[in-house]
Every structure is written in C-alpha cells, then in structure tokens.
Amino acid sequence: MNLAKALCAAAGLFLLAQSVLAQDMPYREGSVWNVTFIKVKPGLFDTYMRDLAANRKKLMDQAKKDGLIVSEKMLTGDATGREDWDLMLMVEYKNWAAFDGLSDKFRVLAQKMVGSEDKQVQMMTKRTEVREIVGSKNFQEIIWK
DSSP: OHHHHHHHHHHHHHHHHHHHHHHTOSEEEEEEEEEEEEEEOTTOHHHHHHHIIIIIHHHHHHHHHTTSOSEEEEEEOOOSSTTOOOEEEEEEESSGGGGTTHHHHHHHHHHHHTOSHHHHHHHHHHHTTTEEEEEEEEEEEEEEO
C-alpha cells in the first residue's frame, strides 16, 4: 500500500514538474502548416500556375470559407540543382486537431468543386506532365512569447 502511495506521489510530482517546465519555454505553439515542395518542369511554370489558379485556388478558397484551413501561401524561387524544388505550396491549419477527419472533408469538397473521382484523377494525371512533387512535410509554427 505504501508503494502505491509513493508511486502516485512520484507521478504527481512528475506531472507538476512538466507543467512548470512548459511554462518556462520562450515560445508558444502556433498553427500547423503542410508544406509541399514542387519541381516544375522547365518552361512549364506558367502552364502549371494557370492550372492551379483554375482548380486549386477555388478549392482552397472554399476550404477557407468552410473553416477547414486558415490560409494558404505559395513561394517560388530558383532551384539550386537538378533535383531541387522551385515552388512551395503551404497550407495553414488551426492546430493538429484540424487533421482529424480532414481527408473525408476534402474528398466531399473536391467532389463539389472539381467533380467526380474520374475527373479528379484526370486533373492530377495532367499535372504530372508539368511537375513533380519532391516531398511534403508538416510543421508547427512556434511564436516567441
């Protein structure tokens, strides 16, 4: 019985110490970003951007209105080598919880905005002719206190 009390007390002290340490952090956690790195084939940047403007922009604008995303941004720059990306697509989410059920919500939205699954596959297949996805990562923004 004394062992159980000692373990409970130790666990309580551990949790208290963790919360005290967390309060001393010089930053707070902010929104979560999904960042996709794209390598656009030479000479096809404007073609790809026209496709994104016609399809992705509408989808992201509606996702923002529906509260699925907070914002989106795009950055472009020179690639540093043959395998490097030259376009970064960034989508901001309120927090990690925003990802719960997100695929299903976007699937429904894409059906409304783009069309049938066949039409979506055609669009994505067409995009592979002008770009390559180098990679994608999720990041959490941290903000100085």
